[in-house]
Each structure stands twice: as C-alpha cells, then as structure tokens.
Amino acid sequence: MIKALFSVVILLLTLSPAVQAETLSQALDKIPVQDAGRVKPFGTFARETLQLIYGRQDFEGKSASEVIFTWMLIPDQWLNMPLVELRHGGLKEALKISSTEKRFSPQSLLTNERIPLVIQELSTIRNRQEKLNPYFQAVSRLENQLAMFQAVRAGMAIRILPVQDSDTWKGVNELEGEPQAAFAKVTKAFVDSIALADNKSGTLKARPELTAAVQEFVEVARQQAPEKYAEDGKIKWELHLNSFHPFKVAAYAYLIGLILLISFQVSGRSWTYSSAYVFLIVGILLQAYGMGIRVYLTGRPPVSNMYETVIWVPWACVLFGVMMERLQGNRLVLMAAAGVAVFCLILADMAPTVLDASIHPLEPVLRSTFWLTTHVLIILLGYSAFFLALALGDVLLYMYLKDEQKYAQQIQQGSNSIYRSLQIGVVLLTAGTILGGVWADYSWGRFWGWDPKETWALICILGYLALLHGRLVGWVKNFELAAGSVIAFSLVVMAWYGVNFALGAGLHTYGFGAGGVEYVSGFVIAHILYVAYVSTVRYGRLKKPN
Numbered sequence: 001m002i003k004a005l006f007s008v009v010i011l012l013l014t015l016s017p018a019v020q021a022e023t024l025s026q027a028l029d030k031i032p033v034q035d036a037g038r039v040k041p042f043g044t045f046a047r048e049t050l051q052l053i054y055g056r057q058d059f060e061g062k063s064a065s066e067v068i069f070t071w072m073l074i075p076d077q078w079l080n081m082p083l084v085e086l087r088h089g090g091l092k093e094a095l096k097i098s099s100t101e102k103r104f105s106p107q108s109l110l111t112n113e114r115i116p117l118v119i120q121e122l123s124t125i126r127n128r129q130e131k132l133n134p135y136f137q138a139v140s141r142l143e144n145q146l147a148m149f150q151a152v153r154a155g156m157a158i159r160i161l162p163v164q165d166s167d168t169w170k171g172v173n174e175l176e177g178e179p180q181a182a183f184a185k186v187t188k189a190f191v192d193s194i195a196l197a198d199n200k201s202g203t204l205k206a207r208p209e210l211t212a213a214v215q216e217f218v219e220v221a222r223q224q225a226p227e228k229y230a231e232d233g234k235i236k237w238e239l240h241l242n243s244f245h246p247f248k249v250a251a252y253a254y255l256i257g258l259i260l261l262i263s264f265q266v267s268g269r270s271w272t273y274s275s276a277y278v279f280l281i282v283g284i285l286l287q288a289y290g291m292g293i294r295v296y297l298t299g300r301p302p303v304s305n306m307y308e309t310v311i312w313v314p315w316a317c318v319l320f321g322v323m324m325e326r327l328q329g330n331r332l333v334l335m336a337a338a339g340v341a342v343f344c345l346i347l348a349d350m351a352p353t354v355l356d357a358s359i360h361p362l363e364p365v366l367r368s369t370f371w372l373t374t375h376v377l378i379i380l381l382g383y384s385a386f387f388l389a390l391a392l393g394d395v396l397l398y399m400y401l402k403d404e405q406k407y408a409q410q411i412q413q414g415s416n417s418i419y420r421s422l423q424i425g426v427v428l429l430t431a432g433t434i435l436g437g438v439w440a441d442y443s444w445g446r447f448w449g450w451d452p453k454e455t456w457a458l459i460c461i462l463g464y465l466a467l468l469h470g471r472l473v474g475w476v477k478n479f480e481l482a483a484g485s486v487i488a489f490s491l492v493v494m495a496w497y498g499v500n501f502a503l504g505a506g507l508h509t510y511g512f513g514a515g516g517v518e519y520v521s522g523f524v525i526a527h528i529l530y531v532a533y534v535s536t537v538r539y540g541r542l543k544k545p546n
Contacts (some may be wrong), residue, residue, distance in 0.1 A: 024193050025063035027210045029242075031186075031218065034159040034169035037361040039228070041235050042158075043242055048358050049152060053101070053145045055085035055353070068152060072172060073187060075153030079107040084145050088138035106149050109142070119143055139502075161221050162228035169228075182220040185213040188524055228412035234297050236360075241297075246290030247311055250344035253537055254318070258338040265335070273331065280318060280338060287315045297359055303376045306500065307355040308349060312377075314344035316384035324388075324420065330413040336391035354501075354516035371439040375432055382429030386464070386485075386492050389421040393485035394527075397534045400479060403505075404538070415478040417484050419471060426464050432454055433457045456495040463491045479538065483531045490524045 029043025036048075046064035047057045059067045071078050082103040086092060092099050095114050122139045125132060132140060151157035161179050162169050175183055189210035192279060196207065200364045222229045255277035262421060264272040287342035291302045291311065321337025324330065348355050362372075396414045399407035436454070437447040467484045470476035476484060497520055 009520055021064070022211060023205060024190070024210070025065035027214050028065040028069055028186075028190070029239055030214055030235065031160055032221070032229065032232075034162070035157070036358070038359070039231070039235075040359070041239050041242075042160075044238055044358075045158070047242070049148060049157070049353055052141075052453075053085065053149055054083055057352070059083075060460075067158065068158075068367070069190060071149070071152045072155050072158060073191070080105045080154070083149070084109055084142070086138070086142060088135065090135045091138045091142065092213045094135075106146065106479065109146060110150075115142075115146075130428040141435040160217075162225035164225045179217070179220050179224065182213070182217040186217050189213040217363075228442035237293055237308070238297055241290065241293045246286045246293075247345055248349050250290070251342055251349065253279045253286060254314075254338050254341040257283065257341055258335065261331070261335045261338060264331070276338075277333070280322065280334065283341060284315065284318055286323075287311065291315070294359065300362060300375055301373050303380055304372065305356065305360070306497070307357050309380055309383075309496070310344050310348045310355055312380050313384045313387060314341035316381050317341060317388050320385055320388050320421070320424070328413070328417060328420070330417050332392065332395055332410060332414050333388070333417050336395055337388055340387050340391050351516060371435070371442070375435040375439050377432075378428050378435060379432035382425045382432060383492055383496055385421045385425030385428060386489055389418045389425065389485040390489040390527075393482040394530070396478075396482040397486065397530065400482070400538055401534050404479075411478055411482075415481050418481055422464055422468055422485065426461060426468060429457070429464075430461055433461065452499045453495070456491070456499050460495045463488050483535060486527050486531050489527070493520060493524055 025043065025046075029041050029046075031042040032039050033042050033045045034040075043065050049060065050064040051057050056090045057064050067171050082101070082105055084104050084106055085102060086097075086104055086109075087102055089099055095109075095112055095118070097104060097108070097112070097258050118139050120340075122136050122143065125136055155174075157171065159169035159171045160183070161171075161175060170179075172183065189207060189212075193205070193207045193210050222232075230285055254453060257276040257397040260276035260279065263269070264276065269476055294302045294308070298304075303312050317340045318337045321333045324333045348357070396418070399411055399414075404411060433454075436457070440449070440451075440454075441447045467476060467481070467488055470484075471481055497516075501520070502518060
C-alpha cells in the first residue's frame with residue numbers, strides 16, 4: 001500500500017505544473033487588484049477578463065497576465081485584433097457581420113452603427129424587468145465585453161492602489177506621486193523583459209528587475225492603507241490554487257482509478273482493485289484540498305454557485321461510494337462513483353463560460369453561513385446520492401443489455417445499492433428542503449411560496465418517493481428500479497440546473513445563469529433513449545420462447 005501511494009504521488013506530481021524559474025506572468029500575477037467586490041491577484045483578474053472577452057484564458061500561447069497588461073500599455077495595437085468572442089447567430093445577423101467568424105476586433109464592433117441600437121433594445125427589456133432570452137443574453141455579454149476592454153485599455157479596470165477610508169481602490173490611470181513612479185518601474189521592467197527575452201525559449205522569463213519592481217510597488221501600495229492588505233496571505237493561496245489546479249489533478253486520479261476498476265472487472269486481478277482504491281482516496285483528498293482553499297479564500301462553504309456545486313457533488317458521491325462499498329461489499333458502486341467524479345470534474349474544467357469558477361461575493365440573501373451550510377450542503381448531498389444511483393442504473397442497464405443471466409448476481413447487488421442510494425437521497429433532500437423553508441421564513445417572511453425552485457424540489461422528492469414505494473410494495477423490480485433511477489434523475493437536473501438556467505424565474509435570482517441548455521438537454525434525452533432502447537431489447541428477448 002505504501003509503495004502504491006508513493007507511486008500515485010509521483011504520477012500526480014508529473015501531471016501538475018513543474019516548479020520552474022518565475023515567468024513573466026507569474027511576476028505580474030502577484031499584484032493585488034480590487035475587482036468585483038473583492039481583492040484578488042492580478043493573475044486571477046487577467047484570466048477572468050480574457051475569459052470574458054476572448055473566451056479563453058490564454059491568447060495564442062501567451063498568458064492572460066501578459067495579454068491584459070499589454071492591452072493597457074499599447075492599447076491601439078489590440079484594437080484590430082480578433083479578440084471579442086461572439087457566437088450567437090441572431091446577434092451577428094442583427095449587427096450585419098460575418099456569420100462564420102466567432103471572434104471580431106474591438107474596433108469593428110465599437111464602430112458598428114448597429115451596436116447602439118441593440119444595446120438600446122436591451123436597456124428597454126431591462127427596464128421592463130423581463131427575462132432575457134438567449135439573444136439578449138448575448139447582447140448583454142457583448143456589452144460587458146466591450147465595456148471591460150475599454151476600461152482595461154484606459155487603465156480604469158485595473159484598480160491596484162488602496163485608498164484610506166474608502167472602499168474603492170484607484171485605477172492605474174489615477175496613480176500619482178510615489179505609487180505612479182513605482183508602477184512606472186513595473187511597466188519598464190515588463191517591457192525590458194520582453195525586449196531581452198529569448199524567443200526560442202517558449203515562455204518568457206521574468207528578469208530580476210521586474211520581480212523587484214513588483215515587490216516595490218506592492219510595498220508602496222501597502223503603505224497607503226495597510227489594513228486593506230491584512231489578508232495578503234490569501235493572494236498567495238489563490239495563486240497556488242490557480243497554478244496547481246487540484247480539481248483537474250483529482251480528475252486524473254479518478255480517471256486512473258476508474259480504468260483500474262474496469263480492469264479489475266475484466267481480469268479479476270486484486271492489485272488493480274487495491275491500486276484503484278488508492279487513486280480514489282487521492283482524488284478525494286485533492287478535491288478536499290482544493291475546496292478547503294476556496295473556503296479559506298471566501299470564508300463560506302464552497303456551494304454558492306453552479307461551479308462549486310458541480311465540484312461538491314462528485315466529491316460527496318465518491319465518499320458515498322466508498323462507504324457503501326465498505327458496508328455492502330459491492331464494488332460496482334466504486335466504479336459508478338468514479339465515473340460520476342470524472343464526468344463532473346471534466347465538465348467543470350471544460351465549460352468555463354457556463355460553470356464560472358470565479359470567486360464572487362455572496363448575494364445578500366445567502367450571507368448566512370449557517371443556513372448556507374445546512375440547507376444547501378444537505379440538498380447537494382441528496383443530489384450526490386441520486387447521481388450515484390443514476391450511474392449504477394446505467395451500469396445495470398448495460399448488464400441487462402449484454403446478458404442479464406450472466407450478470408444476475410451483480411444486478412442484484414447493484415439493485416440493492418441503488419435502493420440504498422435512493423433512500424439516502426430522499427432523506428437528505430427532504431431534510432434540506434424543510435431547512436430551506438425555515439431559511440425562507442427567516443429571509444422572506446414565508447415558509448413556502450411555490451417558488452419554481454421550491455416546487456421542483458418537491459416534485460423531485462415525490463418522484464423518488466414513488467419509486468421507493470413501488471419497490472416496497474413489489475411493483476418495481478430490479479430492472480424497473482435501474483431504469484427508474486436513470487429517468488428520475490431528470491427531476492434532479494431540472495431542480496439543480498433547469499430552474500436556474502432554463503426557467504430563470506423566482507426568488508432564487510442569485511443562481512440564474514445562461515448557456516449549456518442544449519448539452520444538458522442532450523444528456524437527459526440520451527439517457528431516456530438509452531432506457532427506451534434497453535427496455536425494447538429486453539422486452540423482445542422476454543417475448544421469445546426459451
């Protein structure tokens with residue numbers, strides 16, 4: 001076991017970024033910036049800004065910090081670069097621009113005579129307090145993209161100097177005196193580092209002058225308002241979180257564990273199972289480490305937005321899988337849990353537009369750590385149990401499709417695990433919903449108001465209760481339980497994702513978002529078709545005479 005754990009550590013270290021000399025972007029990343037209601041490293045600000053405007057966190061091999069810094073230093077050089085991501089076909093048609101291109105230069109958009117018209121339409125919709133359809137969501141995003149680009153190139157968005165007795169920091173364009181002179185040294189050292197760089201070496205290395213200039217500016221800024229730098233340690237931890245990517249490394253660990261578990265099912269070699277167990281434990285620890293950092297940075301449980309829930313649910317799912325495997329001895333549970341973890345973590349990493357990993361201050365209604373911990377965490381634990389049941393259902397349906405007689409024992413064990421997962425999920429979801437009602441009474445003055453989120457939580461509970469009661473009275477056999485656990489998860493998808501991203505209505509406005517509806521719909525439809533196909537094949541087999 002010790003040798004296996006040591007091998008895992010070595011492998012994961014090779015997957016994580018190597019420790020090298022400080023790069024140009026790493027030197028700039030350390031500058032604290034006030035943005036979106038909090039103080040963050042310049043590196044985080046640059047990544048979020050480039051993601052918003054360009055749709056990626058790097059530009060042609062250059063880091064976000066280098067790109068954003070040069071937007072400010074030489075803004076005119078970027079005006080005609082294809083920077084602004086625009087994908088919505090209807091908006092392209094309204095602006096009378098190419099429908100085949102997906103990125104456009106800021107200059108072409110800023111001089112487009114139809115931009116003021118579509119933004120005026122958006123303003124009218126907002127004044128009516130109407131829900132934004134996908135077209136106006138794209139207009140709103142374009143408005144934010146152009147405004148942010150203009151603010152960065154003018155130095156207004158990069159607020160790097162705290163002000164005594166004020167909540168607002170000064171931007172680069174407002175610097176005067178000693179801070180201005182100190183920042184001028186940073187810009188000069190930055191330009192010198194680029195000019196003297198070896199183009200053959202790949203990433204640009206920071207010259208000692210740049211590192212020293214950044215440190216000098218930070219010290220000068222600290223002297224302006226020392227209390228604003230009281231949490232300087234959070235800057236270092238956030239930079240570490242950005243560079244280490246614990247959730248991505250955890251996805252690798254879960255994926256290797258899943259492959260080893262599949263290998264065990266095929267070959268039966270015990271070492272593959274024990275090795276898989278080690279990788280799953282390492283994945284759990286890596287996720288816990290990453291979530292712990294986010295808790296330290298935010299001072300709250302890591303479940304306040306869709307990205308954090310997509311990280312939390314697979315972690316709890318794997319924990320449930322490990323506990324159920326130890327209690328029931330059903331090794332399929334581990335395979336199902338690992339599959340859920342790999343799917344969710346890859347999804348969180350590959351869909352930054354929909355699942356925004358940025359750390360934002362909480363909405364006022366959420367600023368109760370006690371209720372956020374009890375209500376939201378318990379609800380998501382219920383979702384984890386249901387997700388595990390879905391994955392087990394998928395596995396059992398595959399066994400039914402291949403040969404239900406051959407896999408009869410595994411099907412029975414899997415059905416017992418599904419039943420237990422559904423019981424756990426219903427208890428947790430019910431408890432979380434009741435606690436949500438108490439929180440609603442505390443926040444809004446009423447326990448239940450048939451808000452869409454509340455309504456779909458109740459529908460979800462009733463749907464799974466029907467499945468459990470059908471099992472209890474003998475109406476739902478093993479096959480129906482597996483199929484039902486897959487179909488019923490569409491209720492979880494609606495309560496978890498659909499209310500926020502599809503309906504976009506109700507009092508839970510802090511959770512609304514846009515994007516990804518077609519992919520989530522595809523996920524649900526694919527599972528329904530999967531159940532229909534397996535049911536049809538199995539029904540045809542049962543009709544045939546032996």
